[in-house]
Amino acid sequence: MVDSPRPQVMLQGAPPDDARPGIGASTSRIDGRAKVTGEARYGSDFSGGHNPAYAFLVTSAIARGRITMLDESDTRTVPGVLDILTYRNVGDRIKPGKTFDDKGYMGTTIAPLASDRVWHDGQIVAVVIADTFEAAREGAHRLKVTYAEEAPSATFDSPGLEIVSADSASREGEEPGEEKPQVGNAAQAFAAAPVKIDAFYDTPTQHHNPIELFTTTCSWSNGKLTVWESSQNVYGYQNGLAEQLGIEPSDVRIISPYIGGAFGARGSLTQRTALIAYASRRLNRPVKLEATRQQGFTIATYRAETRHRIRLGATPDGRLQALTHEGWEVSSRPDNYKVAGTDASTRLYACPNVSSEVFIVHADRNTPGFMRSPPEIPYLFALESAMDELAVALKMDPVELRRINDTQKEPIKGLPYTSRSLMQCFDAASQAFGWSRRTPEPGSMRDGDWLIGWGCATTMYPTQVAPAAARVTLTPQGSARIQSASHEIGTGIYTVVALTAADRLGIPLDKITVELGDSELPPAPVAGGSNSTASVCNVVAKACEEIRSRIARAAVTAQDSVHFGLDPASLTLTDETLQSADGRSEPLDKAFGRAAGGAMEVYAENIPHGAPPDGMKRLYRGTSSLAGGAKLKDRIQFAFGAQFVEVRVDARTREVRAPRMVGAYASGRIVNPKAAKSQLMGGQIWGISAALHEATEIDRRAARYYNDDLAEYLIPVNADIEEVQTIFVPEEDKLVNDLGIKGLGELGNVGLNAAVANAVFHATGVRIRELPIRIEKLLDAPAIRS
Amino acid sequence: MRPFLYERADDVQSALRAAAPTSQTSIPPTEASAQFIAGGTLLLDLMKLDTMRPQVLVDINGLERTHGQIAATAQELRLGALVRMSQAAEHPDILRDYPLIAQSLQQAASAQLRNMASLGGNVLQRTRCQYFRDPSWPACNKRAPGTGCSALEGVNRKHAVLGINEHCIAEYPGDFGPTLAALGASVETAGPGGARSIPFERLHNGPEVPNVETVLAPGELITGFVVPAGPWTRRSVYLKVRDRQSYAFGLATAAVALDLSDGVVNEARIGLGGVAYKPWRAHDAEAVLRGKPFDEAIAHAAAEAAFAGARAHGENEYKLDLGRRTLVRALLQAAKLEI
Structure with a gap:
């Protein structure tokens, strides 16, 4: 019997919004009312x-x-x-x-x-x-x-597949070797390592089903x-x-x-x-x-099934000596689609000898595509499961294994992380979860008929920023209109854009209109790779800064202004006034009138660090140039988190439920903590979904999908989800972009797959290396007495 | 979906008239040109998929006035065919005296579906086998007789292991049906040939002719159910094991009712769901328990007997084990009840 905290009521009424709108202010969605009343019009409307x-x-x-x-x-x-x-x-x-x-x-x-x-x-x-x-x-x-x-080829192990190395299928703009990060001699180091893990892992076909x-x-x-x-x-x-x-x-x-x-679809x-x-x-x-x-x-597209072989070699005190990650991914006959998550999985931990390769497995299938955290979900499931297996082999706490191998430099090229607060996340989440009360032996924690398992894993997602444009118009009445062809996929971008403008123009949210989602507006990048908040907020801030600058410059040269003679850079727009550092202020409309006759309209573009110089031209042609992650030449930028989950497995019939999870995340500056929390909670819930429920079944003879509806393609219902906790670990990163935003849209679901599998091992002693984790895989657990 | 005629019936006679077969040739009831519709929670789905193509829909919701009642006496429980699932699940007499019926209905479908679906329609729920539901699969003896069974060597994780043959291994997906089978209920019908009462266990056919799913004649209407009372109904459990906590079909379910005195089983009633071709009564398992002192070992022996004739086809191999475990767990739970 274990003294585990019982699930609490998850929603106790939304906390009130922060009083002053701006970057970092917890704020209800400005489009929330339109969405719940049906006023918001979706594509199908x-x-x-x-x-x-x-x-x-x-x-x-x-x-x-x-x-x-x-x-x-x-x-x-x-x-x-x-x-x-x-x-x-x-x-x-x-x-x-x-x-x-x-x-x-x-x-x-x-x-x-x-x-x-x-x-x-x-x-x-x-x-x-x-x-x-x-x-x-x-x-x-x-x-x-x-x-x-x-006769079609359906999936792995079907006759008639064509298997090619992703490296040989590189396209224009990709450097050879990009798909197979390596350093040192992994084979030799693995052979010599005193403690080894060598295992295959599989993830299933999944569909977004928006x-x-x-x-x-x-x-x-x-x-x-x-x-x-x-x-x-x-x-x-x-x-x-x-x-x-x-x-x-x-x-x-x-x-x-x-x-x-x-979700990428x-x-x-x-x-x-x-x-x-x-x-x-x-x-x-x-x-x-x-x-x-x-x-x-x-x-449409989908997440293809993947297969992985992971080899880990470590010293008896847990230091990684060798890491080899091979991945196989199904694609269609004509297209070389791949996610190639080795660029993340080989850079997560300090390790002197690393090798990797990705293979594309051509079958008679439709072409896969992006689905929330496309590379990280399958590749981190494999790596983080293997890390847990290594911790078991070493008789070491899995959190401590990660601490021993934590690094501030990625191991392939030795590039520094712009910021990395992984262990702070582990410490915050493990404390909130009560990890110290865990007894490591599988099957050792029990609550009546329930076997209890606790597991954890690292989550990571590349910080990417792309060229973007925006137009900001400020009227003499102090109302602003922000326009950018960005996309509201449910993440709350209308609100973070408005918060950025409120922050920089010093006006309330009800004086701000945001227009998105129309190709007649200034271009914004694809809403993918968790780049939108960083890309769009930075360019909106840039346009607002131009407006502030024009108003400030007009004020410091006007004799009737309280700011006459001051440095224009020292003036800020705050609370509908133009303010100086020493507290002098004048109303916005007065200051605005000096700088513009009618409205002031500013169009701005932003090309972030690492993006191609012609990135804006490409964007107008509809091509987004996401820069960041492991693709930069001088540094590496990722957001990190730690995810903990409790599973309960019925001792007799082996249903798995996950009543409790805690995630802690460090992701630079959080523009709207309220929406960010929702986004991460949603990610965690998706993690449970992917680990326990989701899989598109394929008839192997016909290469056809079988369970193509929501009655048979399962995702969790309310009854499956009880306590979901998210924690923000404060982190400042001045390098990633001017506003220090790392993006977190896809951070919340990455680690959960492995965390759940690790927890199931802890509950039952059965290591599931093939998702989803279902009853039939747990019936044979000889270690567990019914 | 194809165009159809829609008619409303206010009483049984007008319903029967509207649904009267147009020809004398015998056809399976599910393929009759006229179909009754109550909640429509299944029929409309299958029409949209082009799997069922009725030409006439006879709306029998007007019969709720006469066939929407629940009546419990010392001898029996009577359920009108137009009683909604949620109505029966919440009925105080059923909750007290027939908890397994309430539990089977509470755990079925979603709240919205339970509010719409009638009990009469519920027992006629058709299999979830996608090879049947989706007409783009060429082989399905249930949908297109003589074409074969795609599930035998296909995706069959959820398919049946009891009461199957090489023509069809489709699972009966419902929860209420197994409880009616366990309790020895009968089903009352009205049809062109008059009214009759059919033992519930005989309502559904086996897979000998997979497209003839029930003994109902085309145009024959279920009007209600009669569940005999017995000293076992109060000590009863419906256990549903499924992939998620709610709104999922059972992988294995057990409807169990026990009459125990001084630890000895006077009577046992067992129905199984999710594992069988039709609502399944496990007579052999009941016989193992009857007259014996109840303990975990005898529960295991009963489960062995229940699945003695079961056969798997690959992915559903686990159901042989899971089905037994589910029954054991349900029996232990029922035996432990304080009544």
């Missing part, structure tokens, strides 16, 4: 104006082969059916595009209606357009498609195309779509003010968008597609 037609997709029932017959006759009899797109009438009318990570915009190069070829399960083989959604669906169900099927379905609405007017589609990359979509349709980017507008969940352009645009042009009428939940599993 738009219908392209009056009288839209509706599209329904027909998707392939095979994973590999050719279409031999398309019989439309039954479909044509359905009243209201207007048009049917197939490879016969689309073909090369939609141009191929490159993938996002190949300097293009697409999630896949597989162009579904380009030919009779079927590359993967659920590929679009026809689009039926009708006056109503119901008629389009019925027409789609009545379309008869006949295939010549070829609540908002994959919807696209297109409308043409005078040769110009408007697209309403939830997007994490409106400039990328604009440029990519223009390329596919053979028109100018300036003739394409993407509108995406609110996004009903993205809306970062690259899917093939459906051009098809709907093309259908709309043929019919000269707005066309709306709302794909089904099932179709969402195959017409």
Whole structure:
């Protein structure tokens, strides 16, 4: 029996917001009311104006082969059916595009209606357009498609796979060797190491399943195309779509003010968008597609399954001597998509001998893509599980093993971390969790019929910043409008942008309007890699600084100003006044009137450290240049955290539940602690989801997804989640960017997979190296008496 | 989804008239051109997937007035077919005298679904086998007779291990059904041939002809259930083992009712869910317990008997073990109850 703190009520009413708005002020979302009242309009809420037609997709029932017959006759009899797109009438009318990570915009190069070829399960083989959604669906169900099927390769261990080294598949701009960080002689050091771990780890296929379905609405007017589609990359979509349709980017507008969940699924352009645009042009009428939940599993991207071999060698006192991380990742036949998380996993701990390699495993599948913490989730699951195994082998506390191998320099090139507070996070989280009461022996902590296990792991995420632009307009009445084509994927960017402007312009939030998610606004980078807060807030601050500077310069040269003769750099905008350091102040409207007649509008661009000099030009072409992480030449920048979890496993039937978790994070400056806490809590909950629940099952014979709905693809429900604690460890990092923001959108879920597996080992003595952790993997636990 | 005619019925006779078969040829009830709809929580899903294609929907919610009651007497519990799952789950007589029925309903589906779904529709819930539900899979004897069974060598982690054959290994996914089987309930129907009462255990067919799932005739309507009272119903448990804490189908479930005196089992009633082709009554396991002093060893022996004829097909191998453990745990819990 263990004296564990019982779950507390998680929500005790939201704490009040901090009184003065600004960077670091805990603030309720400024768009919160619009979201809960339905006023906020998501991609699926738009219908392209009056009288839209509706599209329904027909998707392939095979994973590999050719279409031999398309019989439309039954479909044509359905009243209201207007048009049917197939490879016969689309073909090369939609141009191929490159993938996002190949300097293009697409999630896949597989162009579904380009030919009779079927590359993967659920590929679009026809689009039926009708006056109503119901008629389009019925027409789609009545379309008869006949295939010549070829034996497909489904996943690891299937016949017919092509396996290539990711290094040999490097693309333009990538240095050879980038995919295989190494130093010293890992093989020799491993052979000589007194304590060794050598194990394989597997992570499953996962799908984002954002609540908002994959919807696209297109409308043409005078040769110009408007697209309403939830997007994490409106400039990328604009440029990519223009390329596919053979028109100018300036003739394409993407509108995406609110996004009903993205998690990476809306970062690259899917093939459906051009098809709907093309259908709309043929019919000269707005066309709306709302794909089904099932179709969402195959017409967009996903997290592919991965396999890892980790070899760790250590001295008896726990110092790592050798680390080898090999990764295998499934991709489609034509595309070399990979996440290659070795660039993080090889740099986490001090180790003199490191080697790594990543392999791409080509199968008859759709092309995978970004999904929250794409590289770190699978690669850190493997490494952090192996570290726990090493701690067990050494009979050492797993926190202490990490402390012994902590470092302020990454081991491959010896570059310094701009800041790294990993052990401060471990200490804060372990104290809050009560880790010192843990007894290390598996199965040694028990509460009645429940076996209790406590586990922990490191979480890390690269700090990345990208070129961005913003326009800030201040009116004589002291109201500000902030415009940038950034993306509200649920993380709260409207609010952090407003807080930045409030901070720098000294005005209250209710005088600030923020406009995002429209390709007609100044460009912002893709909402990916947790860069948005850092990228957008820094450029907004830069524009605000220009406004402050103009107002201050006008004041110090005006004899009627209290600030006459002062250094303009010493003046600040605070509480709707222009203030000097010695407390003199004058109202904002008065100071503003000297600097501008009407409104003052400032457009600013920011190119962060490490980004290419032509980064802004690339951004206007829809290509984001994320700089940071392990990709810099002079330093390395990551955010860190420590995650602890308690699992309870029924001694007889072996259900695993995770009632309690604590995460502590150091991530530089936190712009809105309230939203950041929510984001990290959500990440932790996703961690439980990934560790215990999520997996897309594949029929290995057919290479087809099986459980393609939310009844069978499980994520936690409220009853699964009890106590979720997050702790911010203060950290100042003046190097990463002017505002010291590290970004934390993807920090919260990375370590949980391993933490849960480590806790399950502690509860049961069974080491699960293949996610998700399910009952059947725990039934054979001979060490545990029922 | 395909166009269909929608009719409302206010009484049993008009419902039967609206759903009367148009031809004399015998077809499986699930393939009849007219289908009854109450909560619609299953039928609409399958219509959207194009798996069921009724031409007429007969809305029987109007029958709630006459068939929406719960009545408990010393002899029996009567449940109208239009009683909603949530209604029965919260009924004080059921909570007190038939806790396993309340528990099976509380742990089924979600609150929203329980508020909509009728008991009559619930027992006719169809399998979650995706090879059945998704018509893009070519082989499924239940959906397209004679095409084979994709699940035998496919994804079958959730499939049945009891009451199966080589034609079909689909699991019956419901929770209420196993409790009715355990308690020896009967189902009352009205149909073109008049009213009848069918032992609940005989309502569902085995997999000999997988697309003929029940003994109901096309156009025959379930009007209610009768659960006989017995000294075992109060000492009862419905245990559901599943991947997550709520809103998930059972991997293995056990509906257990015991009549114990002085530690000896006078009577045992056992239903199993999540592991069987149809709502399953474990007669052999009951026989092991009957007349014996109850202890953990006899619970294990009962579980062995319950799964003696079980067969796995790969991924669902664990259900042989998990099913036994679930039953043992349920029996131990029931035996420990203070009543």
